[in-house]
Amino acid sequence: MKDILRASIAILIVCIVLFIVNDYLDKSSGKAGSDTVTIFNWGEYIDPDLIAQFEEESGYRVVYETFDSNEAMMTKIEQGGTSYDIAIPSEYAIEKMKEKDLLLSIDHTKIPNLKNIDPYFLDLSFDPKNKYSIPYFWGTVGIVFNPTLLDGQTFESWETLWDPSLRGQVLLVDGAREVIGMGLNSLGYSLNSTNEKELHEAVEKLKKLSPNIKAIIGDEVTQLMINEEAAVALTWSGQAADMMWENEELDYAVPKEGSNLWFDNMVIPKTAANIEGAHAFINFILDAEVSAQNADYVGYSIPNAAAMELMDEEVTSDERFYPSVEQRDNLEVYNNLGLEMLGKYNELFLEFKMSSN
């Protein structure tokens, strides 16, 4: 009995010591004022030095949390329990959050740095006049490939994926919209198509791709491509940039028939407690130098024209990641298709997945 008591007391003492250490770390990390700004962001999606810099400049204390999918983020915001001041969803999630009335409108007069943003990225279909959201990063969906494992294909056209020589070499992301969208694009249709005939044609076309498919998976794509386990993968530009950073052999291409253009934007959820601080943070991120530093760290494309001038010419002129305006004309942003149509997409995707086994 005594040793159990002793062990319990030892555990309590260890906990108290750890509490004190934690408190000390909290204070010593230079967190000034008592006002906090709570940020909810994707994992590894900001340079941590910038958070410290923002705390120093603004006097706010930053509480930083991460999520791994738009859906998980939305659930937590909807349920409440934490008052997030900033969240960074993708465009289709912003539309959904608007529908569910989860967002506060943004006061543009408090964000003078908005002028740094390339007008191309403002006033987009998912949020007219940027009433609720301010651009953070953007990118495309395309094909990352390993030329050393291929015989000269360059994937300028989606058609190349159907090449018989790629048998068992292609990885696809497990996303209905990405894959069905690819099928639609390869036939020259819009990836927002709601036309049943077009959709069925797309799925039939996708079924012909089956022999070439190695797997339909999630984020494991990155590691498989880096380790040269597969030659080709359908993926997002930012993920492709990560892969290319790790394995210099890899290359990325957005087929000419068109593809998806995506945006991750900053929003202020309805549950925000520090609206003033949220605006201050948005304005801070839009600062040219801050944005350039962030792009350097994260590796995705930024919409900030002023920041791009400060960045390495080699990066910003790389049309694989900063496609020119003409190239972007070919790209489409996902529309919110509505629950019913999305169900149709999911159903067709499932049909395709079952046929590809």
Add this chain to the structure above:
Amino acid sequence: MEKTSRTAKLYLVLVFVILYAPIFYLIFYSFNSGGSMNDFESFTLEHYAAVFSDTRLMMILINTVIVALLSALLSTIIGVFGSLGIVYMRNKSLRNSILSLNNVLIVSPDVVIGASFLILFTMIGVKLGFASVLISHIAFSIPIVVLMVLPKLQEMNSSLIDAAADLGATKRDILTRVIIPFIKPGIFAGFFLALTYSLDDFAVTFFVTGNGFSTLSVEIYSMARAGITLTINALSGIIFIVTLVLVVGYYFISQRGKNPIGMGVRK
């Protein structure tokens, strides 16, 4: 005990190699200066330095340990009294239904438990953070503790208690000097299992973290989305060592408990 044959030994070695290879592979590359897990360039400690210089990560690590220790301690206390209650319950059908309820909690998916906790906490207005994480960790650890302690209680000979009572022991004495020392191995097993459950849990924790309070499993999960960086390797290495120390500690405690004369009568 019969001597294990050569094939049996080989088989055992093989099983352990398969179990430990990924962990050692991960730790090996945490010392890689190359920045990726592709080829080993040269030895460096920079990734460990990166873990220790990242205050946010350090605080999350400490939070994780505090939650694990406290929740394991509290759930062990609750679980021990719970199993005492179950064992000495007179009504047999009630006892069986409580046991089944306990088992249902063990097999029910973490995601369901996590989502239920999120809904419960937001409904009754508990702010998500340290308290919500601690409470849910205690809650999912209790059934495990019960499962560890019950068999020990059941294998205890009831004449031990009768003898103690005959010799004039009060109820309190019986509990603290007979029952608890006897079930001690079960208590420690329950405690350590609860500890690892808490360290390991992602699904429940994800739902109930908030307001800047997070644990390692949640943090690493969202970090890993952008590809595994070697900081994660270093962190995993540290956790592996800490767990190893805990297990070795447990081993020595249980060795001491095996003293054949000390069978439940040590003070």
